[in-house]
Amino acid sequence: MSFLNRVFIKQILMRKVIYSLIPIIIISTYYFGLRAIVLMSVTTVFAIITEFLFEKRLNKKVSEAVIVTSILFTLTLPVSTPFWVAIVGIIFGVVFAKEVFGGFGRNIFNPALVGRTFLYxxxxxxxxxxxxxxxxxxxxGFSTYLTPSIDTVTRSTPLITFAQTGELVPLKNLFWGNISGSLGETSAILIILAGIYLIYTKAADWRLMVSxxxxxxxxxxxxxxxxxxxxPNPIWSLLSGSIIFISVFFATEPITAPKTTEGKWIYGTLIGCITLLIRIYGIFVAGGMFAVLIMNTFAPILDEGIKFYKGSRSRKVIA
Known part of the structure; x- marks a missing residue:
């Protein structure tokens, strides 16, 4: 424990996020095999090493946030992603979305999504x-290393299946998560429960999650x-893909999100709208990661614009 205290910055908020992810990690292992744990362990080790090498020069500790980053990054990947690809992605995300900006608390973009987008x-x-x-x-999956692969496109993820055939996967499958897809984006019920836990423990802002x-x-x-x-109909669209996962774990990241109440509502609402537009009209099925990164860019502008607007109104009232 003393070694961990010397290496890591204690971050209670990050630990709450990790607790909320435990059921999702367990169910992803159940559905896809023990390789999910191995893949997550590998990315976490390389994420910690990468941040350690940067922070050591400044005599700073590694943030526990990097563990959350590596877990979330892994949960956005298919279970069969080659280890070297995952390693490249997490290193890219930690270096170019976090460390180049000055480390924890200074990043403009979500490191996990930057790494995932780079791989995508x-x-x-x-x-x-x-x-x-x-x-x-x-x-x-608790009794196997990796579940069988799917060879045909028409039997892949719900969104790809719909795009190719127009067939809708049953809602109960989307709800419980026994579908093909990225590790953490399958079980809607567990993601929703994780969101409730984060709101209850004040580890996430409900406005950023709901909007x-x-x-x-x-x-x-x-x-x-x-x-x-x-x-597809709105309920099916909501339960398929990554929009719930994005809303609970990525849109709510306090560092890259707006700080004003109005900004949070605008920020989150646009993430949802952009996700849908990319899904329908774009060439990428996974629009959520692009939507969050786009809005990460505009988060500071939203806050400044709202503050300027409020200031202008106050000056008019006084005048």
């Missing part, structure tokens, strides 16, 4: 076409009932 663009075959079947019978879902659902409903394009 540079090594798309590992993140878009290599999927594994979920286990459905106990002990499931992306409201934005996503509102725009989905408008487009769906307008028959503008082929789009």
């Amino acid at each position: 663009v540079c090594f798309p075959e590992y993140l878009t076409i290599q999927w594994n079947s979920p286990s459905i019978n106990f002990p499931g 992306p879902i409201l934005g996503f659902m509102s725009l989905n409903t408008i487009i769906y009932f307008s028959n503008v394009t082929s789009i």
Whole structure:
């Protein structure tokens, strides 16, 4: 324990996030095999080493936030992602989205999503076409290293299946998570429960969590009932893909999100809307990561704009 205290900065908030992720880690292992734990361990080790090498020069400790970053990064990946690809991604995310800005508390972009986006663009075959079947019978993945791979596109993730065939995976499968996909994005119920825990323990702002879902659902409903394009019903759209996972764990990151109340609502709502627009009209199925990174860019501007607007109104009232 003394060694850990010498190396890591104690961050209670980050530990709460880790606690909320434990059920998701367990279910991802159950569905896809013990390789999920191995992959997560590898990325965590390299994330810690990377941050340690940067912080050591400044006589600073490693933040526990880097553990959260590596866990979330791994949960955005398919279980069969090669180790070297995951290592490249987490190092890129920690270095270019965190350390180059000065380390913990100074980053503009979410490091886990930067690493994931880098892999999505540079090594798309590992993140878009290599999927594994979920286990459905106990002990499931606890008794195997890796579940069988899926060879055909039409039997891959719910969103890809819908795009290719128009077929909708049953809602109960989306709810419980026995579907193909990235490790942490399958079980909607566990992600929702994690969100409730984070709100209850004041580890996350409920506005940042609720607003992306409201934005996503509102725009989905408008487009769906307008028959503008082929789009699933709002409930199915919400439970499929990564929007709930993004809303609970990425939109709520306090460092990269706005600080003003109004800014939080605008920020989250636009994340939801952009996610849906990229999903429908873009060439990428996974629009959530791009939506968060886009809004990370505008978070400081939102706060400054709102403060300027409020200041202008106050001056007019006084005058």
